[in-house]
Amino acid sequence: MKGMRFFQSVQSKIIIIYVLLILMAMQLIGVYFVRTMERSFIDNFTSSLNTQADLLAGFSKRYLTEGQDAGPSAEAKKSNAELNEIVKLFNISDAEIQIIDANGIVLTTSVSSKASLIGQKSTQAEVVSALQGIKDIESVMVDSDGHRRKVVAQPVSEGAKVLGAVYIVASMESLYGTMNRINKIFLSGTGIALAFTVLLGIVLAHTITNPIKEITRQASAMADGNFSQQVSVKGPDEIGQLGNAFNHMTNRLKEALSLNEEEREKLSSVLANINDGVIATNDQGTVILANRKAKQMLQPASDDMTDRSIWDVLGLEEGHIGQYVQGEHQIATIEIPNEEEGDFVTLRVVFTPIHRRGIGITGTIAMLQDITEQEQLENARREFVANVSHELRTPLTTIKSYLEALDDGALEDRALSHRFVGVMRNESERMIRLVNDLLHLSRLDSRKGLVSKVPTNVLDMLEEVADRFSFQLDQKEISIQIEVAHDINEIMLDRDQIDQVLDNLVSNAIKYTPEGGAITIRASRTNKDWLEISVQDNGIGIPKKDLARIFDRFYRVDKARSRNMGGTGLGLSIAREIVKAHGGTISLDSELNQGTRVSFALPIPPLEGEAV
Structure with a gap:
């Protein structure tokens, strides 16, 4: 596997390509060089043989002429002996030299082992051609030992007359031996050159692939979120330009991711603190995100929304979700049980599909709004x-x-x-x-009812309230008692509005207290800065089921009886608003057939000229 990985790497490809290019170049150069050198050696060898054949032909011309004139006499033998001496002077290594007369008879030979050929007629084709006056005859022959030999034949002529021929057969093995040695030297040089080429290729590949490897490592680090490293640039070449471009891209990505992270933090903060619930789903309707408000709105109906279907979370029918997502209705209203208060929370759900260009709807955003108070x-x-x-x-x-x-x-x-x-x-x-x-x-x-506070004696105010209702109290024989704490004198309040509150509370107490009953009005400090005034009776009381709505407008416990008594159902509502305008609170406690106690507390501001 490692070997396969090596051959798949850019470095190995560069080395292999570089080595193959060098090898092909050297092979082409070697073939051309060897072929040219071989041709040159053969041509030089042939030219040398032809030159020696011409010289030998020139030296042997006189002897061949004398031999023909003398015939088979002692003079002719002498001439042949002299030719033999001349042939020996032309000592060509590994070669045979023959002098042949015009009749094709071998007169002499340089090889003593072939002395038997002297006096016999030569039948060699080259000799025949030379005796016909053809010059520069040459050929290559291979003997029985497999050795290559060069054959050269030159005519010996005087004018147009052919006197004989010079026949030379020289071995070419030394020439080819030299060629083989040169080839071996060339192959050795090629091997050494290839070794250096491989080393240089490795170095060259490293100079190219090392920056690429560094960029690859940096890209992997970037994929893991590390943008602190930079690619080292070692030159202005293309690799250096790539490194500069990659560093620039790293910085831009770092800035973009930082901006994206900042936007995500902002979005997370908005989602976490928004007053509306947000639920995001994928294209299958599975919840992938829900903010804290959404979980609070849907608790305890849904403990963990993630990886659940949105129709299950919202309690809607699965078939209807498609209509909301496709934008046919977009708005749905659901009710979630509120176990703490024993009622229901009403939620409005607004569906917004998420579109992606070329794909379509890839998800849905559901906005949850609590419209319970609005409803x-x-x-x-x-x-x-x-x-x-x-x-x-x-x-x-x-x-x-x-x-x-x-x-x-x-x-x-x-x-x-x-x-x-x-x-x-x-x-x-x-x-x-x-x-x-x-x-x-x-x-x-509308806050138009301004509060005009004036110093008011609490005891006088309560006694005046009792005086205003003295006639009704006497009619029903109801006793009234006023209790004011000794530490309460004058306080700052709107006398007219508080009188209206007290009149309403005392009037209600008289209405719903039977004859012979009792009403008590108390004023005390709950702490240093608050005044509490209560009106308590022992009348018919109020059922517990009505206590929660007793301050609502037009709410009556017994509608028919209240209307007959002249009430509008707004008295307690007005009293509550007046107390709230003073910055106070009002409450009511009652037991059916036991009586009712209504109390309101007001903050005690300092009197004019009093130290705060």
């Missing part, structure tokens, strides 16, 4: 409108019916008409009280 306010508004309409309709219907009765003839009956007018007057006053209460509440809600 309660809307229900309260509807109930308020219905209550006002009902409260106005009843007296208006009464007035209309009495007017119709008067118009039908009851006006002629003085006693009856007087009673009808009295009823209509009472109903009109009731409507006026209702409208005044609504206007008062409106001013308090």
Whole structure:
């Protein structure tokens, strides 16, 4: 495997390519050099043989001429002996020299072992051609030993007359031996050159691949999130330019990731602190992200939302989710049980599909908004409108019916008409009280009911309240007791508005306390800076189920009885708003058939000129 990896590396490819290029170049040069050298050696060898054959032909011309003139005489033998001496002078290594007369008879030979050929006719084709006057005859022959020999034949002529021929057969083995030695030297040089080439290729490949390896290591480090390292640039070449470009890319990526991380932190902070719940899903509807608010809204309905389907988390039908995601409805309303308060939390869910170019919808963002208070306010508004309409309709219907009765003839009956007018007057006053209460509440809600605080003696204020209701108290034989702590004298408050609160509380106590009952008004300090005033009776009390809504507008425990007593159902609401405008709190405790205690606490501001 390591060997395969080596051959797959850029370094090995560069080395192999470099070595192959050098090897091919050296082979081409070697083949050309060897072929050229071989041709040169052979040509020089042949030229040397031809030169010696020409010289020998020139020396032997006189002897061949004398031999032909003398015939087979002693003079001819002498001439042949002299030719033999001349042939021996031309001592060519590993060669045979023959002098042949015009008849093709071998006159002499340089090889003593072939002396038997003297006097015999030569049948060599080269000799035949030379005797015909053809010059520079040459050929190559291979003897029985496999040795290559060069054959050269030159005619010996005088003018147009051919006197004989010179025949030389020289061995070429020394020439080819020299060629083989040169080839071996060349191969050795090639091997040494290839070794140096491999070393140089390794060095060259290292100079190219080392920066690439460094860039690869840096890329791996970047993939692991390490952007602190830089690629070392060692030159202005292409590798150096690549290193500079990579370092620039590293810095830009580092900046981009830092910016992305900063944006992610901002997004995480926004998601963590946003007042709306956020749930993100993938294209399969599986929850992949939910912020803290969403978990709080859906707890304990869903302990862990991640990897769960969104319809399971939200309690919706699976088939309907597709409609919301595709944008057909986009908004859904769900209710989550609130175990702490024993009721339900109403949530509005707004679905927004996530689109990716070329792919389509890849997920969904669901925004959860708690609209419980909004729904309660809307229900309260509807109930308020219905209550006002009902409260106005009843007296208006009464007035209309009495007017119709008067118009039908009851006006002629003085006693009856007087009673009808009295009823209509009472109903009109009731409507006026209702409208005044609504206007008062409106001013308090819009903060237009300014609090004008003046120094007020608490004991005097409570005694005046008792005096205002003395007639009603005497009628029902109800006793009233006022208890003011000794450390309470004058405090700063809006006398008119607090009188209105006390009048409402004492009026309610008188209404719902039977004859012979008792009412107690107490004033005390709960601590140094707070005044608490309470109105307690021993009347019919209020059921526990109604205590939570007793301060709501138009809320009555016994609607028919309260209406008959002239109440509008706004008294306690106005009292609560006045107390809140003073920065205080109001509460009510009651036991059915045991009585009711309403208390409100006000902060005690310093009197004018008093040290704070």
